[in-house]
Amino acid sequence: MLGEQALNLIKELERNPDIIPPYNDDLMKRCIEEIKSLYQQNINSLAELNAGRVGAEHASLLQARHAAIERTKRCMLAYIYHRQQRLKRYRWDYGGVLPSTIKVCLCEAEVRWFHEYCKNLADFQSGLGESGSCGVDLTVNMEPPKSLFVQVMCVKDYDEFETSDGTRYLLKKNSLHSLPRQDCEHLIRQGILELV
């Protein structure tokens, strides 16, 4: 049915509100085909209409096809937009390296966009602060910190972790540590550590 395929894209996002579902290349291509064919049909109808071969009631058909094109376009754009928003969120939660489980769900353009975004963010951050300093990492201290060190408990097994002052910690499950807040904030957001 008209616009049904494009709606499936939206439903896919709706069903998985917390992850990026695999990029549905097949469905996107079919939507594009649909748009193209509707557009072609409209051109043909318009020619007939101008030539006076068909009555004015065909005008509403023309409108209907055009509305369908607009609708399909809207669904596709919304699909891309929401995926991009989620991807952007990953940058702030997980840092510049995407886990491979997420990477396989992205299309080529999205991976490219992610790298661009990381680069832009890095450029922007390095330009902040006094000249000569190495910039400010905006992704840490999302909430005003109350203390430099935090007590954390390790929820999952993790490799050895080196803090910015060079101390090494072995993060094993259920172990307790006192770590500098800004080093371990990423790990907390990824759910590897938990505040005690």
Added chain:
Amino acid sequence: MAYFDLDEILATSQKVTCKADENFSEEILTLLGQGRTHDSSEHRRRQKETKVEIPFWLLEALMAKNSQFATIELPRSYKSAFRQVLEADPVTVDMNRIGPYFYLFGCKLASLSPPERAQLATSLVQTFMGRVSWVMSRAQHSKNDQRPNTLDKFECRLYDVSVASEADFSNWMENGRSAEVGRRSGSKRKFSQMTH
């Protein structure tokens, strides 16, 4: 934002029954995949009023150009009989069952000036006013309860926001600190909550 809004796209994909007038082109039905065989379409053309089911987005687009195009028949959950149910006791109605986008779709419908438009609009407001205090009080006293599953999507969002701010508030009362990084850890904080 509204252009990319998933909820709005899904809400406007719902179908509406309407009575088509004479210059309703049969081919639109074919476009929608509801076309009849040739004989009956000739027959239907002669009938003065035909009932058709078309998606809301298409109806909206067609009526924007020509408001005489068709007469909307309100869906069951917006009809006078159901409005009386809502008036009698808005709280007991299962919004999720009658349509997860009750308010959004209702507003959209009202914008097309269907018959009984004023009553429909009033009823939407009254229903919301009748339910909102109940939704809020459920949320404030939730204590890890499941969200009631009789809520409309909009009410769900309201509920989630209310639960989160209640948790923040009691946290602040007890510890004198607002929720810190820990609460945002990884998957606990959801995309669906962040975007709104």
